[in-house]
Amino acid sequence: MGGGDIRESFLNELAPVKTIGDLEQLRVRYLGKKGILTAELKKLGGLPPEERRSAGALLNETKIFVEAELAARKEELKELDLREKFASQAIDVTLPGKYTPPGRTHPIIRVMREATSIFVAMGFSVEEGPEVELDYYNFEALNIPKEHPAREMQDTFYVSPDIVLRTHTSPVQVRVMQRKKPPVKFIAPGKVYRCDADISHTPMFHQIEGFMVADDISFSHLKAVLESFLHRIFSPDVPVRFRPSYFPFTEPSAEVDIGCIFCKGTGCRTCKGTGWIEILGAGMVHPHVLQMVGYDARIYSGFAFGIGMERIAMLKYSIDDIRLFFENDLRFLGQF
Amino acid sequence: MRVPFGWLQEFINPGISVEGTAHLLTMSGLEVEALETDGDDVVLVINVTPNRADCLSVLGIARELSVLTGAPLNLPFPPAGAKPPVIKPVPASEIAVEIRNTGLCRRYAGRVIKNTRTGPGPEWMARRLEACGLRPINNIVDVTNYVLLELGHPLHAFDLNTLKGGRIVVDTADNVYQKIKTLDGVERKLPAGALVIADAEGPVALAGIMGGANTEVEDSTRDIFLEAAWFEPRNIRKTARALGLASESSYRFERGADIEIIPAALDRAASLMEELAGGALEGAVDVYPVKYRAPSIEFRADRVNKLLGAEIEEDEMLRILNRLGFAAEKSPGGAISASPPSYRLDVEGEADCVEEVARIHGYDKIPSVLPCSRLSADGAGAREDFIRLVGGVMRKSGYSEAVNYSFMNPRALENLALPPNDFRRSAVVLLNPLKQEESLLRTTVIPSLIENLRHNRERGLKNIRLAETAKVFIRTNEEQLPLEPLKLAGIAIEQRTHSFWRDAAEDFYLAKGAVEALLDELRIKDRHFAPSGEPFLHPGKSADLIAGGRKCGYVGVLSPAAAEKFEIRDKEEITVFELDLDVLLGLLPPPPVYKPVPKFPYIERDLAIVVEGGVKAADVIRYIKNYPSEFIEDAVVFDLYTGEKVPAGKKSMAFNIRYRASGRTLTEDEIEVIHAGLVKDLLTHTGGSLRQ
Structure with a gap:
């Protein structure tokens, strides 16, 4: 072949x-x-x-x-x-995968962590103090003696005549100053309590205290630190304004407003038509507070601020009822 | 503080709209919370902070507005420094005033007005009082309230003819008077230290808080003794609080009234009474033992600018302070010397002056500059990092983060069947809880989570996993602050009927798995689980976590009895756990030390044994691992069987044992010998038999 x-x-x-x-x-x-x-x-x-x-x-x-x-x-x-x-x-690839659906982060914890990270990035350390606190730290050492009308600004839960549930995170200022020499620069996130419950108040809520004392700290520094924070946590273009207010432990004191993030300043229900939303209180540490812990107020100055985390979370995530935070309804938590 | 704009305009023409006025006030520290329409007027609702007693009046707001706008004030009385009208003194036979405690009452003055006709006040006045939130009563009382709102100083009108013995004595009630019946008709026990106004027979007014019923101005009243005084703020507040009695008057006195405005306030009220109730001003009394002396505050302009981070001219600072009513000037030493007006008792030192300058200058004009400071490597800190890590691990195990109030219902302790000496019974008790169910502070997080579970189940959610990281509060003794240990607690319920991938594990093991995942993540190896005695857990399905040689928590199925007490009616098992995070944080091992990975292969043997139902897997594993052979590297349980293939009351467990030598390859033959020995000894130890 x-x-x-x-x-x-x-x-x-x-x-x-x-x-x-x-x-x-x-x-x-x-x-x-x-x-x-x-x-x-x-x-x-x-x-x-x-x-x-x-x-x-x-x-x-x-x-x-x-x-x-x-x-x-x-x-x-x-x-x-x-x-x-x-x-x-071949199998049905549209069937769900086998996994444990991850749990969700509580919105308050979420904003607390975010805020903490922003301040830590700015060099603040994190401090902690007791939630059940001596009247001395919660009031007296913060220039709020007994029979001071400012005590009415905060409805207080009492455990005994000298022991309270802290009404703000500010007592941590005093505890840290007693422990450390200036300069100090820290935040103190935590739970606080007020004897008050209605549609816009819960008896427990969360604050972040901010505190910075050194020999050259001024009100202009306070403004810049808070503006930086608010621009990071909301958006870089949110307007921020400072207006005079009163806290016994700061002088000068300020309330800080941000431009209403819902109506962009034109006026709506959330901002009560003003275009502004009150977001936190701040000020220069009162010389009495410094003197009471032995800091020389002629040399050292500083600022303090307290931020309500529920308020931040409500604005950030458009939550209209503060009580939702404490029901732990999974249909709510599942959205974060 | 509610201020009708029309009333304000009688004092000042600000030259701007009510909205513009509201904005100016808000930006200088008097926050206008709302503008309310009231007839043809608008009421400014102003949040006056506790330091600004001087702004609790139309005059005060007008004064502030005058500083902000530069518009002049129209005062309804002669300006400071002008010669006061001459009024003949009240004869001592009619009213003799004696201040026995000049620390608590620094000035006591009055006017006698006779032949008034008490009756309803005029409509215009009633409307203004109502716009400010006060109730009109009669022309005399209305005038005192009107002047209080207008000038900020509280006044009180007595029926002159009911004052006994022509005497007014100002003194503390201690040891003299026991009680007083106040204008509101309530008989009150006088608290210690309370300052009272008394006549020859007894108390006629609770100083600065409320008048007495016995000297009240009524329709029959013809002659008036009109009082204006200055009372020490803390004393007024203490008495008002002790009695639970607050008034417009006490509100102002406890914040600090203006001692110098007293004659003007009295004259303003007297002339209004003459105008509206007839009658004639007959005489005056003014006992003023402790004269007002303004503090002199010295500070330097550059210090102000350093504190503010601003560059405000010294002249501008002086201008601001003088406009605010301070007497401010350059002192010879180059500093600024400033004395606040008598209505600014809140101004005590340099910081107050700095604030005054800053707020009138405008916070918005102060530049915004980030501070320079030393770098710090502190970061968030180990504890914060740890808490974040724990939350992350729990989320991976499917547990969403919960946040609950720190309160606890006393009934929860009963529901958990905790014995009397259990540490969780040592709860902190609130003196003034909002409700009985929230009267304790939590000693355990579990009751809150059970409540959350119930909330979610009632809303139709089937699979629930919640975890909360929170402090609990353990009372030590009454004088000391409680302990605040940090806990991690979790709760879960699974309804598997609709789950696609069936998972036959007992719920207990899912919960325990979540705890173990956390311990693995934390690299805490020194740990084991032992049957738990927690009274609220299923005794056969619960375990204590023993780590570092001590109990660090528990995990288990909630006992049906406890579930029922918490009114949970689900038939599915509910698992809970609670761990001491402080203890676990202390058990975190140092950074790992690398050990070379094995170079030689292992040999595996599987072993299934049938044992009594009560034999614990952990005991078998421990026996195998402790077996005297250097080659046993690991042993795990991989199967559990009960059923018809093993005798009743017994179970079959299967183990995988791994043999390895570190320096060489083992041979099957040598392992055969060791393994046979192990099996034989293990069967003896457990009383079991090999599964056929």
């Missing part, structure tokens, strides 16, 4: 092959030890030299062709096999 005939009969036999096994048999039939091509190649030795040359070239060419065809078909069949295997193993 000549090379051309072999090639033709091989192609005829290759065409119907459907399995890797059949293909292997075909390979043996042509290229095996006793295969058709192998036999023809063996015969070459018996030919006269002049024929041997051209017949040999033709047979080699045919062998290369057959090998290539076999390899190509093998790949095809493997591919086909795999596809069938995949098809038979």
Whole structure:
């Protein structure tokens, strides 16, 4: 048989092959030890030299062709096999994955952490103080003696005549100053309590106290620190204003407002038509407070501020009822 | 403080709208909270801070507005320094005033007005009183209230003819008088230290707070003794608080009244009475033993600017203070010397002057400059980092963060069946709780979480996992602050019927798994769980966490009895846990020390044994790990079976044991010998048999 005939009969036999096994048999039939091509190649030795040359070239060419065809078909069949295997193993990929759905972060904790991180980035450390506090730290040392009308600003839970639930995080100022020499720079996040419950007040809420005392701290520094914070926690373009107010432990004192984030200052229900929302209280630490812990008020000055976290969270996430924070309804928590 | 704009305009023409006025006041420290329409007038509702007693009047607001706008004041009385009208003194035979405690009453003055006709006051006055939140009574009382609102000084009118013996004595009630019947008809026991006004027979008024019923001005009253005085703020507040009695008068006295305005207030009221009730001013009395002396405050302009971070000219500071009624000038030493007016008792020192300058100059004009300070590597601190980590691990285990009030219902302690000596019974008690259910501080977080679970179940939520990190409060003794240990507590309930991927584990193991995940994350290896004795947990499905050799918490199924007491009716098991985070924080190991990973392969053997139901897996594991063979690297339990294939009361547990040598490859033959020995000894130890 000549090379051309072999090639033709091989192609005829290759065409119907459907399995890797059949293909292997075909390979043996042509290229095996006793295969058709192998036999023809063996015969070459018996030919006269002049024929041997051209017949040999033709047979080699045919062998290369057959090998290539076999390899190509093998790949095809493997591919086909795999596809069938995949098809038979297919699953419904739209079914849900198996995992424990992660719990959610409480919105108050979320803003507390965010606020803490902002102040930590500005170099403030984090301090903590007791929630059940001596009257001395909560009031007296903050320039609020007994029979001071400012005590009415904060409805107080009493445990005994001298022990209260802290009404603000400010007592931490005094505790830290008693422990550390100036300069000091810290925040104190935590729970505070007021004997008050209605649609806009809960008997417990969260504050972050901020405090910085050194030999050169001014009201302009307070303004910049709070503006930086409010721009980070809300947005860089939110307007911030400071207006005079009163706290017994700061002087000068300020209330800080931000431009209403709902109406953008045109006036709405949330801002009571004013375009501004009161967001925190602040001021320069009162010299009496410094003197009471032995800081020399002629050398040191500083600022303090207290931020209500519920208020921040309500504005940030458009929450209209403060009581939602303490129901722990998963339909609420699940949104954060 | 409610100020009708029309009334204000009688004192000043600010030249701006009511809205503009409101803005100016707000930006200088008198926050206008609302503008309320009242007939054809607008009432400014002003939040006057406790330091600004001088602004508790129309005059006070007008004064402030005059400083802010530069518009002049129209006063209804002669300006300070002008010669006061001459009124003949009241004859001592009619009223003799004696101040026995000049510390608590520094001035006591009065006017006698005779032949008045007491009756309803005029309509215009009644409307103004009502606009300010006061009730009209009669023309005499209305005038005292009108002048109180207008000038800020409280006045009191006595029926002159009911004052006994022509005497007025100002003294504390101690040891002399026991009680007084006040104008509101209530007989009150006089608290210690209360200052009273008495006549020859007894108390006729609670000084600065409320008049007595016995000398009240009534329709029959013809002759009036009109009182104006200055009482010491703390004493007034103390008495008012002790009696639970507050009035417009006490509100002003306890914040500090203007001692110098007293004659003007009396004359203003007397002339209004003459005008509205007829009668004639007959005489005056003024006992003023402790004269007002303004403090002199010295400070330097550059100090003000340093504190504010501003560059305000010294002349501007002087101008601001003088406009505010201070006597301010440059002192010879180059400082500013400033004396506040008599109505600014809140101004005591440099800081107050700095605030006055800043708020009139305008906070908005002070630049905003970030401070420079030393760098600090403190960061949030280990505790804050730890708390964040714990929250994150719990969320990964499916627990959402809860935040509850720190209060606890006393009944919760009963519901939890805590014995009398349990530390959780040592709760801090509030003297003035909002409600009985919130009268204790939490000693455990569990009751709050049970409440949260109930809330969510009642709203149709099926699978609930909540965790709370919070301080609880343990009372030590009455004088000391309580302990405030930090707890992590969790609660969970699973309803699996609708869950797609079924998970057959007992709920207990899910809760325990969450605790173990936390301990793994914290790398706390020295730990084990032992059956718990917590009275509110299922005794067969609860365990205490023992870490670092002590109990650090518990995890378990809430006992059906406790659940029922908390009015939880679910048939599914509720799991809870509560851990001492302070203790766990103390158990955090030092940073890991790297050990080379094993170079040689391990050989595994599985082993299933049938044992009595009470045999604990942890005991078997411990036995295997402690077995005297250096090659046993690890052992884990991987299967538990009870059912028809093992005898009743018994269970089959399967363990995987891993053998490895550190310096060479073990052979199957040598392990065969060791493993056979282990199996034999283990069966003896547990009294079990190999599972066929």
